[in-house]
Amino acid sequence: MDLILKNIGRLYQVARQGESRKTGLEMQDACEISHAWVGISNGKIAGLGTMDSCPDGAKVLDCAGRIVFPGYVDSHTHLIFAATREGEFVDRIRGLSYEEIARKGGGILNSARKLQLASEDELLEGAIARAWEILHMGTTTVEIKSGYGLTVKDELKMLRVARKLEAHVPLRIRRTLLGAHALPMDYREKREDFVQMVLKEMIPQAAEEGLAHFVDVFCDRGFFTVDETERIIQKGADYGLKAKIHANQLDHSGGVQVGVKNGALSVDHLECVGEAEIQALQGSATMPVLLPSAAFFLRAPYQPAREMIDAGLGVALASDYNPGSTPTGNMNFEVALACIRMRMLPQEALVAATLNGAYALDLAAECGSIEVGKSADLVITDRMESFDLIPYFFAKNQIHQVVVKGKVMGE
């Protein structure tokens, strides 16, 4: 073994039987082991157990009673952007709504205007800073969407920046084409032309250049319809891109149902979810991804996580890091909001922010839990009794060290 983490006060494996996701009551079991060790070889987990079985003869990192859990898998972000939007933040304090700002050409269109003027190098510089920022807070896998380009050239530019980012930061990155994020002003009278551009140019070109793993659509009131969403995700499927959908943020939009019907990997946001949406998700392979800090920042109702889990569903938590609806990628804060405002148990939140996030990126065979053979992506916290203290001290940085693909950051 290349490295052994010894004297771990409490190890949270999250899964120990090759499960690809956890649902309902299973989410309460974060597979804890007290007084544990974890061995790493060639970037992967090579062994683990209780300290009485700890092998000798490798480089040792003494965890001295700290807790260890899998690196967070943030399955939904818009990490690449050109400018902040604090003016809109203040407008909302004064009483304007997110949708009113969007209708006036602010919001996503505001971000698009700035991004279209930025070079790849400028975008890359900002993305590198944000990627290190989230890595130091415990995220080891992240999904990044386009969606602030809104032209073929600029959407592809964003995806290229996301691809280049991998050479600068050791995060595992998945890229999503979100060409249908908002309708540009000059397409207001000809929305079908924009949809055709997504179908006939963005999707084929992004897929042929190998720039995207997934396709996404903002299926909601004032953005894209269920019918447009279905056509776009079916076209994505023709090109081998699975779907992840922005659904039910602003309304009961039908986004959840169209996602489930078309086998989407995930449906994300879900502030507006009731019985019908929960029923649609039951028995499906689609992961609901909840973005609590988006609800927090926009003063929207929190996603009904408790009802969803009690109905037997699995849920994932993600940050939605973006300049408009949630300018943070701190997964510890998502966990805290999920516990405090959505009544998720800390163990459920941990499962949601790791294994179930990996499922929402089709990566559960590779990361999201501490199991032999998976990538050695680990978070080592300050000294503490249990993971419960992560959401409890909701505004404190308690991440001591992060290990990505077997490498200890900062060493």
Ligand code: NIG
């Ligand atoms: O996930 N809801 C749609 N898209 C992003 C926000 C985009 C923005 O406001 O810049 C979201 O919240």
Ligand code: FE
């Ligand atoms: Fe989003």
